[in-house]
Amino acid sequence: MIDFHSHILPQIDDGAQSVEESIEMLKMLKNQGVNTVCLTPHYIAMDESPKEFLERRDEAFKALKEAIESCDEELPKLLLGAEVYYYPGICRMEEIDTLKLENTELLLLEMPMAPWSEYTIREILDLINSSNTKVVIAHIERAMGYQKRGTVERLIDSGVLMQTNASFFNMRKTRRTAFKMFNSGLIHFLGSDCHSVKHRPPRIEEAVSAIKDKFSQDAVDEFFEEQKDYFE
Template identity: 65%
Template sequence: MLDFHSHILPEIDDGAQSVEESVVMLKMLKEQGVKTIALTSHYIAMDESPDAFLQRREQAYEILKAELEKEADEMPKLLLGAEVYYYPNICKMDELSKLTLSDTGLLLLEMPMAPWGEYTIKEITDLVNSTNIQVVIAHIERAIKYQKKDTIQRLIDNGVLMQVNASFFITKSTRRKALKMLKNDQIHFIGSDCHNVKYRPPKIDEALSIIENKFSKEFVNEFIANQNSYLVK
C-alpha cells in the first residue's frame, strides 16, 4: 500500500514538529501495511523560492534518515515530493518539475477552495498535455463543492489525476460520496495527509477496510496495484 500524501518530514511545515514525531508516524503507517510513503511537505511559492524549499527539505530528510538508522526494523520506502499550492501562471515556474514526486513526474497540486475558472482549468490540463508533469490534485474532496458539476470529470478526461484523504472514507457523512467516486474511477490516490500523532494521525488502514467491506479484497488490491503503476514513469 502507498500513502500518497503526508507531512512527516520534521519541522518543515505544519506537520511533524520533531523527528521523534516523524518516526512515530512512520511506524504507525508501517503497522498499517503501508510500504511506500510520499513525503509531501507544503510548498508555497509566495513564501520562498523552490530552491530554498528543496534545500530545507533535504536538511529535514537528512535528519530523518539519521534517526531511522537507529531503527532495527525496515521502514517503508520514502519518496520526496511536495504539496504545491496553485497560483495563476504556476506553469511558468521554471523549477516546477523539481517539485514532482521523486522521479515519477507526479506533481501534487493543492487548489484553492473556490470555484476554478476556465483559465485555471486550461492551465492545469495544459500542464498535463504539454509537459512531462502529471498533475495530481490534492484532497479533491475539499474543492468539489465549489466547482461546476462536470469539472472534476472534465479534468480527469484530460489526464488530471485525483487524490483524496483517508478521512473522506472514514467520515460517515462523506463515505457514500467517497465510495461512489472510487467506483466511478474518479479517485487515483489515497493519502493520509497526516500532520501529527494526536490530531491528524495516519489512518490508511481504516479507509482500506471500509473500501474492502463495501466492495471486496480484490477491488482493494486492484486499486493498490493501479496506484503503484503511476509511480513508474
C-alpha cells in the first residue's frame, strides 16, 4: 500500500517538527499496512527557488535517514517528492523535473481552492504535453466543488491523475461522494496527507477499510495494483 501524500520530513514545512515525530509517523503508517511513503513537502515558488527547496529537502532527508538507520524497526520505503503549489506560468518552469516524485514522471500539484479559469486548466494540460509530466492533482476533493461540472472528468480524459486524502473517505459528510468517485475510477492515488502524530495524523488504514467494506478487498487490491504502472 502506497501513501502518496505526506508531510513527514522533519522541519521543512508545517508537517513533522522533529525527527522523532517523523519516525513516529512512519511507524504509524507501517502499522496501518503502508509499505511505501511518498514524502511530499510543500513547495511554493513564490517563497523559494526549486534549488533552495531541494537543498532544504536533502538536509531534512539526511536527518531522517540517520534516525532510520538507528531505528530497530523496519520502516516503509521512502520516495522523495513535493507538493507543488500551482502558479500562473508553472508550465514554463525549467526545473519542473526536479520536483517530480523520485524515479517517476509524477508531479503532485496543489491547486487553488477557487474556480479555475480556462487559462489555468490549459496550463495543467500544457504541463502534461510539454514536459512528459504526469500531473497528479493533490486532494482534488478540496478544489473540485469550485469548478464547473465535469471539470474533473475532462482533466482525467486528458491524462490528469487525481489524489484524494484518506479523510475524504473517513469523514461521514464526504464519504458518499468519495465512494462514488472511487467507483467511477476518478481517484488514482490515496494519501494520508499526515502532518503530525496528533494534529492530522496518518489515518489511511481507516479509509482503505471503508473502501473494502463498501466494495470489496478485490477493489482495494486492484486500486493499489493499478498504481504500480506509474512506478519504476
